[in-house]
Amino acid sequence: xxxxxxxxxxxxxxxxxxxxxxxxxxxxxxxxxxxxxxxxxxxxxxxxxxxxxxxxxxxxxxxxxxxxxxxxxxxxxxxxxxxxxxxxxxxxxxxxxxxxxxxxxxxxxxxxxxxxxxxxxxxxxxxxxxxxxxxxxxxxxxxxxxxxxxxxxxxxxxxxxxxxxxxxxxxxxxxxxxxxxxxxxxxxxxxxxxxxxxxxxxxxxxxxxxxxxxxxxxxxxxxxxxxxxxxxxxxxxxxxxxxxxxxxxxxxxxxxxxxxxxxxxxxxxxxxxxxxxxxxxxxxxxxxxxxxxxxxxxxxxxxxxxxxxxxxxxxxxxxxxxxxxxxxxxxxxxxxxxxxxxxxxxxxxxxx
Amino acid sequence: xxxxxxxxxxxxxxxxxxxxxxxxxxxxxxxxxxxxxxxxxxxxxxxxxxxxxxxxxxxxxxxxxxxxxxxxxxxxxxxxxxxxxxxxxxxxxxxxxxxxxxxxxxxxxxxxxxxxxxxxxxxxxxxxxxxxxxxxxxxxxxxxxxxxxxxxxxxxxxxxxxxxxxxxxxxxxxxxxxxxxxxxxxxxxxxxxxxxxxxxxxxxxxxxxxxxxxxxxxxxxxxxxxxxxxxxxxxxxxxxxxxxxxxxxxxxxx
Numbered sequence: 322x323x324x325x326x327x328x329x330x331x332x333x334x335x336x337x338x339x340x341x342x343x344x345x346x347x348x349x350x351x352x353x354x355x356x357x358x359x360x361x362x363x364x365x366x367x368x369x370x371x372x373x374x375x376x377x378x379x380x381x382x383x384x385x386x387x388x389x390x391x392x393x394x395x396x397x398x399x400x401x402x403x404x405x406x407x408x409x410x411x412x413x414x415x416x417x418x419x420x421x422x423x424x425x426x427x428x429x430x431x432x433x434x435x436x437x438x439x440x441x442x443x444x445x446x447x448x449x450x451x452x453x454x455x456x457x458x459x460x461x462x463x464x465x466x467x468x469x470x471x472x473x474x475x476x477x478x479x480x481x482x483x484x485x486x487x488x489x490x491x492x493x494x495x496x497x498x499x500x501x502x503x504x505x506x507x508x509x510x511x512x513x514x515x516x517x518x519x520x521x522x523x524x525x526x527x528x529x530x531x532x533x534x535x536x537x538x539x540x541x542x543x544x545x546x547x548x549x550x551x552x553x554x555x556x557x558x559x560x561x562x563x564x565x566x567x568x569x570x571x572x573x574x575x576x577x578x579x580x581x582x583x584x585x586x587x588x589x590x591x592x593x594x595x596x597x598x599x600x601x602x603x604x605x606x607x608x609x610x611x612x613x614x615x616x617x618x619x620x621x622x623x624x625x626x627x628x629x630x631x632x633x634x635x636x637x638x639x640x641x642x643x644x645x646x647x648x649x650x651x652x653x654x655x656x657x658x659x660x661x662x663x664x665x666x667x668x669x670x671x672x673x
Numbered sequence: 674x675x676x677x678x679x680x681x682x683x684x685x686x687x688x689x690x691x692x693x694x695x696x697x698x699x700x701x702x703x704x705x706x707x708x709x710x711x712x713x714x715x716x717x718x719x720x721x722x723x724x725x726x727x728x729x730x731x732x733x734x735x736x737x738x739x740x741x742x743x744x745x746x747x748x749x750x751x752x753x754x755x756x757x758x759x760x761x762x763x764x765x766x767x768x769x770x771x772x773x774x775x776x777x778x779x780x781x782x783x784x785x786x787x788x789x790x791x792x793x794x795x796x797x798x799x800x801x802x803x804x805x806x807x808x809x810x811x812x813x814x815x816x817x818x819x820x821x822x823x824x825x826x827x828x829x830x831x832x833x834x835x836x837x838x839x840x841x842x843x844x845x846x847x848x849x850x851x852x853x854x855x856x857x858x859x860x861x862x863x864x865x866x867x868x869x870x871x872x873x874x875x876x877x878x879x880x881x882x883x884x885x886x887x888x889x890x891x892x893x894x895x896x897x898x899x900x901x902x903x904x905x906x907x908x909x910x911x912x913x914x915x916x917x918x919x920x921x922x923x924x925x926x927x
Binding site for chain 1: 747778
């Protein structure tokens with residue numbers, strides 16, 4: 322008897338009568354909690370697509386499992402963690418920009434996965450279950466692994482939130498607080514990799530990033546603080562994840578798509594509220610008071626590359642058309658701006 | 674026994690991207706001193722304090738914090754840092770109180786919530802900078818000057834013995850300037866050592882014991898501050914001829 326027939330006879334409450342559904346719902350619960358928890362830090366560090374990159378790399382891990390007969394969950398964990406560390410190294414070295422590093426690994430990972438799956442003699446349908454999730458393939462041993470891994474990630478993400486928050490928000494300050502920034506950064510990458518693997522049975526490797534990012538985007542429409550965003554995103558992720566798996570049971574579609582669509586519907590529903598709040602804030606916000614010293618060097622960046630003129634201070638790019646007087650100054654041109662002189666330096670202006 | 678020296682740099686040199694930025698830096702800040710590091714943009718003054726805190730590696734020379742070489746220094750709870758750049762624009766909102774609470778991190782154990790002392794010190798830091806009533810608001814909704822005050826409160830919450838501030842008054846409105854001067858007076862009165870990088874001193878000038886002037890990667894003046902010391906003193910060359918290297922002091926006569 323196929324699943325939809327059983328439902329039509331037994332009614333919706335019988336969902337939990339099926340062993341595979343109990344496992345699928347448990348997996349969905351821990352995934353829904355873990356993915357947005359890690360995703361909050363990724364969004365804060367402006368690495369929202371890191372989860373996607375790791376997901377692609379994990380495809381190779383799954384394929385290795387299919388090829389060798391080892392459990393795909395474990396091969397995926399190992400490959401995803403290695404991939405996440407590699408991304409971190411590439412980012413830290415700064416040789417390749419973050420998004421290019423991610424792109425290289427994206428395509429390497431997915432191509433490797435497809436090739437290895439082909440070699441293993443498994444067809445597209447096997448891989449499909451890992452790419453978009455599948456409610457019927459979570460085995461008993463899988464569910465133990467997945468639950469334990471997710472629990473560790475959730476405990477770390479919530480328990481270390483003061484430290485992780487400080488690092489994501491202001492890395493230099495965190496360093497001067499004596500935090501081992503490098504170690505925490507690596508830990509965050511490993512947590513992201515583990516989460517991707519945990520989520521692959523439920524939402525699938527290609528859509529896992531959405532479950533990490535979309536609930537966070539939804540939560541911050543209405544939240545003002547970090548902790549409330551983190552917790553709200555976890556609640557929203559769980560709702561989407563459980564709702565998606567349940568829908569998938571009735572509609573007989575891959576759960577990944579339904580989970581992501583429910584999460585996106587949540588975002589679409591909250592966005593007008595967020596827009597309204599932002600508009601109200603904009604109206605009530607005080608005007609920026611005039612600088613105390615009207616002297617020439619307010620908001621002056623030093624020669625540090627990271628120090629930019631902030632956009633509210635400096636809305637345009639100086640040039641022939643900008644109306645500011647150009648002054649030849651040694652080997653370059655300064656622009657007179659509010660009584661002081663600007664000189665272009667990379668993407669910002671130094672003051673001379 | 675004398676108190677340890679909060680900050681000491683000997684023969685420090687820093688290069689950024691292969692370009693030498695600081696050379697031959699010798700600087701000793703003694704206990705309880707309030708030192709202003711002055712200089713024009715690109716003079717290396719921010720680099721100097723970032724190197725002193727280990728945020729930028731030294732090419733040569735060494736840094737000691739409280740008499741301990743930087744590599745072995747672990748008492749970070751004694752150091753407060755107010756970075757230059759505004760950190761408000763991260764991807765996820767954070768409340769004023771959350772940011773200020775991060776100033777207690779060096780004194781917190783892992784996996785423990787903020788204790789009563791932590792909460793009290795966060796409260797009082799918020800009071801000092803006059804932002805207690807905004808503590809539940811998102812930092813992003815504050816003005817630039819208020820955001821700078823949040824960063825100062827964050828450093829103060831850690832009760833530092835050495836407070837290092839990088840351009841704390843840059844682009845700050847009048848109310849924030851006054852709040853900042855009050856806060857700094859408080860910290861100095863508690864006996865803390867203060868090192869701040871500034872373009873001009875403004876209302877904090879009476880607090881300054883000593884001015885260190887950085888020009889072209891070297892310390893060119895180290896002594897009592899001069900009234901009205903501003904950046905123009907170091908950038909007064911006639912256009913278009915460049916300033917001769919041997920007279921970098923401009924208005925500063927030793």
